[in-house]
Amino acid sequence: MSDYLWILFVVLYIVLAPFIGGMIAGIDRKITARMQGRYGPPLLQPFYDVLKLMQKENIVVNKHQKLYVLCSLIFIIVAGAIFFAGGDLLLSIFALALASIFLVIAAYSTYSPYAYLGAERELIQIMAYEPMVILTIVGMYIATGSFSVTDIGAYEGLLVLKLPAMFVGFVYILTIKIRKSPFDISMSHHAHQEIVRGLTTEFSGKELAYIEISHWYENVMLLGLVYLFFASNPILAVLVLVATYFLEILIDNVNSRLKWQSVLFSTWLVAFVLGIANIAVLGFLKYFL
Amino acid sequence: MSYLPKSPWLVHYDASSCNGCDIEVLACLTPLYDVERFGVLNIGNPKHADIFVVTGSVNEQNRSVIQNIYNQMAEPKVVVAVGACASSGGIFRECYNVQGGVDNVIPVDVYVSGCAARPEAIIDGVVQALGVLEQKYEESKKKGAETSHV
Ligand code: SF4
Numbered sequence: 001m002s003d004y005l006w007i008l009f010v011v012l013y014i015v016l017a018p019f020i021g022g023m024i025a026g027i028d029r030k031i032t033a034r035m036q037g038r039y040g041p042p043l044l045q046p047f048y049d050v051l052k053l054m055q056k057e058n059i060v061v062n063k064h065q066k067l068y069v070l071c072s073l074i075f076i077i078v079a080g081a082i083f084f085a086g087g088d089l090l091l092s093i094f095a096l097a098l099a100s101i102f103l104v105i106a107a108y109s110t111y112s113p114y115a116y117l118g119a120e121r122e123l124i125q126i127m128a129y130e131p132m133v134i135l136t137i138v139g140m141y142i143a144t145g146s147f148s149v150t151d152i153g154a155y156e157g158l159l160v161l162k163l164p165a166m167f168v169g170f171v172y173i174l175t176i177k178i179r180k181s182p183f184d185i186s187m188s189h190h191a192h193q194e195i196v197r198g199l200t201t202e203f204s205g206k207e208l209a210y211i212e213i214s215h216w217y218e219n220v221m222l223l224g225l226v227y228l229f230f231a232s233n234p235i236l237a238v239l240v241l242v243a244t245y246f247l248e249i250l251i252d253n254v255n256s257r258l259k260w261q262s263v264l265f266s267t268w269l270v271a272f273v274l275g276i277a278n279i280a281v282l283g284f285l286k287y288f289l
Numbered sequence: 290m291s292y293l294p295k296s297p298w299l300v301h302y303d304a305s306s307c308n309g310c311d312i313e314v315l316a317c318l319t320p321l322y323d324v325e326r327f328g329v330l331n332i333g334n335p336k337h338a339d340i341f342v343v344t345g346s347v348n349e350q351n352r353s354v355i356q357n358i359y360n361q362m363a364e365p366k367v368v369v370a371v372g373a374c375a376s377s378g379g380i381f382r383e384c385y386n387v388q389g390g391v392d393n394v395i396p397v398d399v400y401v402s403g404c405a406a407r408p409e410a411i412i413d414g415v416v417q418a419l420g421v422l423e424q425k426y427e428e429s430k431k432k433g434a435e436t437s438h439v
Contacts, residue, residue, distance in 0.1 A: 029325075033323070033325060033326075036320060037320040038320045038323040038325065038326070039323050039326045040323070040325060040326060041325050041326055041327075041328050042326075042328070045295075045296065045328050048292050048295040048296040048328055049296045049328070051292040051295075051296075052291075052292040052293055052295065052296040052339075054292075055291060055292060055293060055426065056293075056339070056363045056364070056365070057363040057364040057365075058363070059336060059361075059363050197332070197333060197334040197337060200334075200337075201334055201336070202336065203336070204336040204337060204363045205363055208337065
């Protein structure tokens, strides 16, 4: 890769990710509606929602909450920028974790019992998916010998062949990250009546719009991570991305929400069984063959 | 241009309805009527909602609740009273505990008639409310009023 190409990628990410993320959300809502036998909203509905929220009054409970929501958005953009610049994968994931924590703090700062409930559940989600995310990256490091996205992307041969169990585990926790049932315990796109609105209960207007936009940025970055597993074969990678997302929508529609205990323990089980087994096999192959 | 009419989110409150109108409001969300094709979402949170749909009449118990939900909604907002009870008290009007329609407590923008109101009528009412919403947005822009509750 030439020296300045990464700047182009970062700019493309920052400019295009909200549009791609919003389109994905629109297609998602349409497919969901069709699965439920409904006609569904227009494809551009997520953009209408966000633009409307921008025009609404912003009810602020406490001035800090704006700052935290903004920080959350900024760190998600930073995480994605590091990722698409081909930087350090570990650093990128830590920036993403920081962004999630800022969102939790934002919810806590409103002193609302509903937001508290959402924030606590979000923390449980973070505990649930973080081990698997870290294991995935460790697995990628063991397989390719580098934490740099550029190097992992340039790995010849399909990475997924070395990390098949890891890929399954990652798709499993992806359901939490893109806030789909059965793991949407802190805030759901459907079931708008449950626990009021979880994490976002106290946010309105612009702040809610920022949360939605940051979610789009995050989704694009996560799909980028899925892409890495297949980076040596772009056509296959894109097909897998589409299939993965479709699978997530299907899972979303055929499942109801689980209790938080089941979410936590099932994801940990997956992380320890699939993640550790995969790393053990990789290590074995490396040193004994 | 305002995007409010393209994405109306509504919060539904059952005052002291007999449940007839509530069922009809929920019927609007089913695959047969699917209001989500107009971008309408039934949101449980008043802070996210643009349209307040009330069914049933007002009594001493729910007066403060209606007021509270209304006050928590972000501007611009509209109120739709669904059914005879919400509009005027309906068949319960003469009851000792009933104080009448929702307009006793909060300003109502659109009245939907019927006992129970038909889903088509409710959708029609919401669509009319969108016009009011747009109008309110234009007015608030003209006033240039910086609205913020700190
Ligand atoms: S208008 Fe009729 S159906 Fe609706 S709540 Fe009143 S009595 Fe029930």
